[in-house]
Structure formats: C-alpha cells, structure tokens
Amino acid sequence: MGLWDKREDMIIHEADPYNAEPVPSALADRMLTPLDSFYGRNHGPIPVIDPRAWRLRIDGLAEQHPDLSLDDLRSQFPRQTLTATLQCAGNRRAGLIEVRDIPGEAPWGPGATSTAQWTGVSLAAVLRAAGPSEEAAHVAFSAPDISQLADPPQAYGASITLAKAIAGEVLLAWAMNGQPLPPVHGAPVRVIVPGYIGARSVKWVERITLQDHPSDNYFQATAYRLLPAEADPAAAGPGDGLSLGAIAVNSAILRPASGSVLAVGPTGIAGYAFAGDDRGIARVDVSADAGQTWQQASLGPDAGPWAWRQWQTTIDLPAGDTEIIARAWDTSAAAQPESPAHLWNPKGYVNNSWARLHVTTR
Amino acid sequence: MGLWDKREDMIIHEADPYNAEPVPSALADRMLTPLDSFYGRNHGPIPVIDPRAWRLRIDGLAEQHPDLSLDDLRSQFPRQTLTATLQCAGNRRAGLIEVRDIPGEAPWGPGATSTAQWTGVSLAAVLRAAGPSEEAAHVAFSAPDISQLADPPQAYGASITLAKAIAGEVLLAWAMNGQPLPPVHGAPVRVIVPGYIGARSVKWVERITLQDHPSDNYFQATAYRLLPAEADPAAAGPGDGLSLGAIAVNSAILRPASGSVLAVGPTGIAGYAFAGDDRGIARVDVSADAGQTWQQASLGPDAGPWAWRQWQTTIDLPAGDTEIIARAWDTSAAAQPESPAHLWNPKGYVNNSWARLHVTTR
16 A cells, blocks of 8 residues: 555545654554554655665764674674653643644644654664764754745754763664665665654664764754744744753544544543653553543553553543543653643644543433 | 750751751852851751771672771872762752641752862772672662651761762762761761762761662661652652662742842842753753743852852842742753642652742832
8 A cells, every 4th residue: 555545544644744643542552553554754755775785884082983884783683672762842732732723834743753663773872883073062964855834945854962872762763663774764764763753763764974063954054943932933044942862751542533423321432652762651541521530541562761651540420511631640740730721832833732522422 | 066966057857856057148159168057958867977987888789898998098099189069858848838738848948058168088999999799780878867757766877879989970988078978967987979969978987888789778768769759758759760870950039138138129039040960050040030031140159060050140120029030951951840739748858849949029
C-alpha cells in the first residue's frame, strides 16, 4: 500500500511534504506501532537512497574523519536494539488551535507520537571511534532532503549536545520493529534521539559533524523553538525563544473515539502517556466529572525510560454528554497543566495540557 | 545568634524538631542563601558531633568497606565545589492547605528552598575507591538522628540509585558558602544530592551502604511519597504512592511581600525558579491580569544546572487589589500547572502550581 493511498486509519495533513498521523485507535493497546501506522513528519520530498551507495561522513572536531558504509556500521560496531517513542513537537497542536488559530501549521492530533523497537549502532560508539576533540560540545546531523519551507531553503539538519550524543541511548538505526527502515522513515539510516522531540531524530542522515556550537541549520536555530504568545513568528530569527529538546510529560486518550455514542455504564478507556529524558510515567489519572474525582489507570508494560506507557481503565459512564479527562504524572512528580489556553504559542508547540475527549450516551 | 532566638526573618514552624524557613525577602536577589537564612528541615533532635571522632563507614555490596575520618575524606579525594539548590518536598505546602487542610504537616511557604555553594568530595570518587559489586544498584545513607515521627521510631535514612550516586554531582560536603557546616545543616559531613528533594541530602551521614534495593528506612519507603488525593495517609505503607526524587519545575515570588500596600505605577517584582535533575530554567512569565497577558522576567546569573535562577521584572501596578502571578518553564518546555486544586495530596507534597501573591495600592 502506497503512502498516498486513501486510508481510513491515517489522517493526511499534507501530501507534499508528506505529513500524516494514525487515527488514535491505531495507537491504542500496543507497545509498538506498526510501520504503516507510524506517524510521518517531513519538511521536504522523501529521498530514496540506494543503501549500497549510502555513506556516512563524520567530520569536524574529531581526530578521525571516517567515511562509513552501511556494511562498515554493521561490522565495526556492536548492534543495539532499543524501544523508543518519537513525538513531534507539534503533537496535539489541534488543542492549541481551538484556543486561537495558528495559520500555516498542521492541526496535529495526539497521533504525532509513535513507538518502535529500533535497531542499529550506538552513536556513542561511532563517535568514540572518531575521537572527539576537547572543544567538541555539539553533534550536528545533516540530511539530503531540501526543504522549501526553510528560510532560505536548505537541507534538513539538527544537533544535540555531545553529552546527550555519548550518553548511550542515541542510535544510528537501520531497522524498526525488526524490518528495514522504509524510505519514509529514513532509510537506509536515521538518527534516533530517545526522549527528545522527533525533529532531532534526523532521517536519511549522511553527515555527522562535531562542533563547538549547536547547528545553525534553520530547523535547529529558528524552527522548533517555543516563542512567547505575543511574538510574531514571521519576525523570529535564529536563537529566539526556547530551543526544544527533552519532552515534557504528556498523555492522550486513544479509546473510545472522540464523539462516540456509547451505552450508559462501564466503559473501557485507554491511552498513552509519555515523558522525555529518562523520566518515566509514574501515574495516570482519569476523571469523568471535570476533575472533581480521579481514578488511577492501570499502566501497561514498561519498556524502559525511552518508551511511552500504554494505560487503561474502566469508568462508569453516566447518561448524557461526558467529558473524559486524563492526566499523567512523570517520575519527577511533574503533572500536566490543566488547560491549553496558557500554553498557546505562535508555532503551536508542546501542548501537554490534560487530555480531554467528549462522548455521549444514547 | 541561636536557632531558637526570636528572629523576624525566619518563620519557625516547629521548635523541636527544628523546622524553619526564611521569609521570602531573605531569599530575594541573591544566588547564595546566607547560612543563618538557609531553611532547616529536621525529623529529630540535631546531633552535635565531634568532627575528630566522626567516621564514615562504607559497606554493603562493595569490594572494600573503608572506614573514613574527615581527614581521610579531605586527603584521599579531590576537593569539589558546586552551587546547588535544596528544596523540601513540602515547599509551598501552604498553597495546598488553602485548598483543603493537611493535618499534622507544617504549612511551608516558598522558603523551604535555599541555595549554597557546597564544598566536599564527590560521592562517585568515594564509591569508586570502595569498588561497587555488579549487583549494587542503590546507595543508602544513614544518619544518627532518631525520629519519633517515624513508624517505628528510627534513625533518619534515604537512598538514591547508584546511577545518580556516580553521575558526578553528588557530594559529601563539609562546607557551605566557604564556612564549615553548622550542626543544623549536617556537621561535620552531609550528603548533597543536587536536583532531588532535600530529603535525600542526608545530614550527619555516618554510613553509606551499597545494596540491590532502595533503602527500607521509613523516610524512603513510606514518607516522601506522593499519594493520590483519596488515599488515607495513616493507612499508607511502604511502597505506596510515587517515590519523590527529581524535582518538578517550580517558582516563587519573593518581592514585594504578600499583602503589601504599594503605590500605583512601576513596581519591581522578583523571585526564584527551579527545576530538578539537570533541567534548567528557560523562561519566567509574570502577569498582573489573571494570565491574560504575560511579560517575561529577566533571569539572573546562571550557576549551572543544579542551582535556581533568580528573576526580576517591573510591572505597572494598577489601582486597587492585584494578584501577581509568576510561572516558570524548564528546559524541557514543561510549564507549571495553573492551580493547586488538582495537585492536592494527603501529605502535601510538590505544590508547583503558579506562584500567586496579592498586593494593593493606596
């Protein structure tokens, strides 16, 4: 099935560049998201790269500047597999757009979040072989996909600190859920930066540069920054606002569907909760009475600090219209803010307000 | 000046055990809190220990079980100095008590937070010398102060993971702000666990045990856990609720004083903001119109990831009664929740709702 075929289980926000998220039910009740349901976030055309011709250059502030083939990566470094959730910084933007319109930005629901088991090699091992210089403090990733949305148009890029890059969890991955990466998810090799916004997990990576400053690529220096509500995004330049990296605690209700007509009585509710860095999910509360009382959901399997927790519970649905609310607490006891009203920002990032969904009974 | 002398700049919640916080103005506009303004949180009588007789035993799952004097610590390991904020898990509990009473717990304001420059040796270095076994996963701290508040009464204790203990920032400190630790702050040596609730920074430490499980001390296993709102704290046992460790983003308004009568017009507002782990403070917003508009405060000096940021701004105070609101964002773009109503919990921990303060004009 092609990406652009009509599919009822994917919401296509944009065909070119391809931006799509699964419907919430496609994410429910499973740790790993199937490849053809995994959200796609792109800023330019999807490159199709011959894996035999692909090379990864390491350069910048390092003793060695290796030029690695896919076979080199596979044979020179130990293989590593890790379950990690990717979440777009614009996940749940639709809730912010309800507060005030955000022109030109896709109205992502909670499906700009997906989880896979990634296989590749540790970026730390590759960098260790290159030998970072003392002055190296950041690691920049470059890709070949040219984005016309950047100012000026340029290939996609991003960076993370060297400390994060060598912490052990960052991968150069060629497989997800045991299958080779498809082109739309970064074949032949992409970066996976667990716990950080998806924008740092650069697809089709072809160059890794050790440097003493963050990437000055548009998507690092200007986009993916949280601006204050009153800022004019068209006037915002490099370095304005807060650079997004680690992800704040968030959650979503995935089942039942929003607007469902259901029977009065016990009703299963399910969703996901996720927190960035190495913070885990400690608790998920669900309310059907506007937050007057809460019940704790059961948390699904724990696949480690880089993966979401699926959760589920049963609530007794009263007659009439009901708003179901969910909120998660991470292991630093941080709770989600109540309302998107005070989280509104001109680019529509980081809506981590309480998850809310309306159902009615017949 | 003795601890129990009447002092207008300290709020004594309890004389025995000694529990006191500085008035907000005593914390304002300076990175380091003077020793005699630093908050004191105790669970038993304050031991007075002869530094020449003091010994630190390292035991449990380690190759060596050294017994170290203060001179041993000073001579065998490199000296390390670090600026770190300590924050009590009950900081700002008063805001939760306004929602619903919390019997038997002190109504801490925002002053259960203070910052010092700590000098000592890295716990990582001391543990490295002892040689942790493969099975070691937690590091337990034991102190001599017997608490009658524990069930059953017992000496104070706590633990952190081995990963945190060897990360580099955890100190065994004998000095704060360049002066020897006073008895009330843990002389001759205390643990400093930057980024975690103050309860883990065990004072008067005399034993460090490497083990495969967290401490089963009352103050680790039962107290300092976030229970759901409906739980009965008297019925809560070991392991119930969420263990508190890393601190969620929080802030306070320190100047002007709550209830001040001020002139209409430009008024200086100052406070602190703090986030745990190695998260920094990215932004502080201040509002004088119930959150309809916000202005960004200027952040004071950055003393690294373990210290608070002081902040200040000037707002134009209208005539009449005004509620001033502050909220901080940490570097993971986590914002403080709006209201304490939904953060209420039976032990009164982790009130990190927006800081609010009322003033009026004459």
